[in-house]
Amino acid sequence: MNKVLHYAMNIGEQMLLCGADVHRVEECISRICYAFDADRIDVFIITSSMVATIYCKDGSTYTQTRRITNVDTDIEKLHLLNDLSRKICSEHLSFKEIDKEMELIQKRKKYNLFTEFVAYAIIACSFTLFFGGTVIESIVSFFVGIFCRFVALIAEKSNMSRLFSKFFCSFMSTVLVFTAIKIGIIKVADSVVIGNIMVLVPGIGITNALKDLLSGDSIAGVLRTVEAILYGLAIATGYFVVVFLFGGTFV
């Protein structure tokens, strides 16, 4: 039974890591454990840690905890894990089969780095247009987006804390935007900066946080809200330090 819990926790952990909501993971873990004939299962999950206790029919209990760091949204993986958990419940896969499936999920095809660069660039470029930028501004934004992903890559490689890496990205890309202004390619920074901030901004974080809060997972919701606010502040600080250095005006 301890092993069942171990596998359930593994799957739950991976789900949390790719950005699942708390409710879904709790449901998934208890579903797996009940499928393997647990008497009772208590799961408590917040975004940074998970605790689960399983009560077996023979009277023994097992508890496991996990610490969660480095959440990175990856919906395709979430989809695969969800499928796997359903399969485990309906077909009672053996541990060996679960191992095999998990390995397949870890090894599956991902978009390569180049696509991520392109994704950053087109997001930045399109949102510059979206918020009323000119064509030239959006072209600048396109390159700033590429640069921004490059800076993010450096931050990842050097194991920076997430908060500081957000600050760093926002700082470096704003420096580039202001350099473009100094050279005279563009006149105002607003829409270029907003376009690039859309990639970094925790807008989805805030929406998810409210969703958690409103659906009753208050602790997870509050944690996510605080996280989103801190990220927002880090991004804003990065921008305004540059504005201060270049002696521009706010707003």
Place this chain on the structure above:
Amino acid sequence: MSSFEILQIFAGCVGSFGFGLLFNIRGKKLIAITLGGLFAWMVFLLLGYIINSEPIRYFIVATLVGIFSEIMARVLKTPTITFSMPCLVPLVPGSSLYYTMAYAFDSDFNKFLSKAIYTLQLAAALAIGTLLVTAVARSIKNYKKQKVR
């Protein structure tokens, strides 16, 4: 509809596509997301002719996107979140968040407070809209399960 608004619709749809790439979504799902992003902002702009209040329009669009995601999730057999998150990207209050911070650093507290509350309203409208659909869909699912038993 002005030419800027049409440009906005397409820019928003490309933005949704970009986020789809970032979240590692591929194939048919990516196409559905792009279309979802396109319709989300188009409906938002069209509603502008009838309703003035932005938060209410946000709420309606979020509900519609929620329904769209539930349906697409059933059709393509994947979690709802696959569609609900990237499709709503054009509606994410990025610019008002930006101005909130700008006013905070400018120590213009009246403007900061009103902008902050406004941003919160928009985010809440989005969250409540998607949540409403999730809750209803979940109840329907549970009801059906009970019937089978």
